[in-house]
Amino acid sequence: xxxxxxxxxxxxxxxxxxxxxxxxxxxxxxxxxxxxxxxxxxxxxxxxxxxxxxxxxxxxxxxxxxxxxxxxxxxxxxxxxxxxxxxxxxxxxxxxxxxxxxxxxxxxxxxxxxxxxxxxxxxxxxxxxxxxxxxxxxxxxxxxxxxxxxxxxxxxxxxxxxxxxxxxxxxxxxxxxxxxxxxxx
Numbered sequence: 001x002x003x004x005x006x007x008x009x010x011x012x013x014x015x016x017x018x019x020x021x022x023x024x025x026x027x028x029x030x031x032x033x034x035x036x037x038x039x040x041x042x043x044x045x046x047x048x049x050x051x052x053x054x055x056x057x058x059x060x061x062x063x064x065x066x067x068x069x070x071x072x073x074x075x076x077x078x079x080x081x082x083x084x085x086x087x088x089x090x091x092x093x094x095x096x097x098x099x100x101x102x103x104x105x106x107x108x109x110x111x112x113x114x115x116x117x118x119x120x121x122x123x124x125x126x127x128x129x130x131x132x133x134x135x136x137x138x139x140x141x142x143x144x145x146x147x148x149x150x151x152x153x154x155x156x157x158x159x160x161x162x163x164x165x166x167x168x169x170x171x172x173x174x175x176x177x178x179x180x181x182x183x184x185x
Contacts, residue, residue: 001031002106008034015074028060031103032116035060041067052117055085062086065163075155079135083162087137087169088125093177096125126177137172141165 004027008016016036019025025038028046033054037045045067046060055061061083064071071083088096097120105114119125124133138158142149146168147160 001103003027003029003034006031008036013076028054029105030054030116031105032101032118032121033059045069051114053089054116054118055082055121056089056118059086061162065166069162071158071160071162071165072152073158073160074152075157077135078138079132081134081138081160081165083160083165084134084137084169085119085121087166087173088119088121090166091170091173091177093125093173096120097123128176133173133176137169140172141168144168 008020019036019038020027022038024042025036026042026046028035028049030049030051033049035046035049037043037060045063047063048058049060050056050058053059064083065086071081073081099118099120099122101116101118102113103116104111106112128136141147141160142158146164147158149156149158151157
């Protein structure tokens with residue numbers, strides 16, 4: 001992985017790669033929790049991004065909430081709101097699934113293998129009856145009258161206040177995952 005050369009993951013969509021390639025865009029150096037930012041607040045948004053727990057404290061997601069930012073979802077699947085990973089970190093739950101990954105990255109003297117430890121952002125921090133709880137949280141948030149929905153071009157889109165969505169996500173997780181017997185089916 002070379003932050004300056006490695007394309008954005010295709011699962012992130014065309015806009016992620018278009019932003020990465022735009023002159024003046026800053027990109028974090030983590031192959032697992034990669035962020036790009038452009039504009040006057042870009043440095044503040046991605047500065048000191050952590051290597052481990054890259055969606056946790058000090059992450060661009062944390063900074064986005066501290067900066068009273070928002071998320072514009074342009075035609076994205078309802079299970080793809082990365083901001084909910086920050087909610088997973090701050091939700092005071094009894095146990096959360098963690099993972100350790102090893103990635104080959106470009107270091108100052110050539111390729112090195114780095115170990116990355118974080119909450120499980122692939123399978124989720126808990127099992128949830130085979131369902132994608134990110135999708136359920138977003139749908140519940142929007143059905144509660146929060147955020148704004150509409151078309152941007154031909155894309156069904158949502159504009160979401162970052163901090164409000166994270167707080168909603170934390171409360172939802174506490175209700176749903178707060179104790180072993182409370183997991184919804």
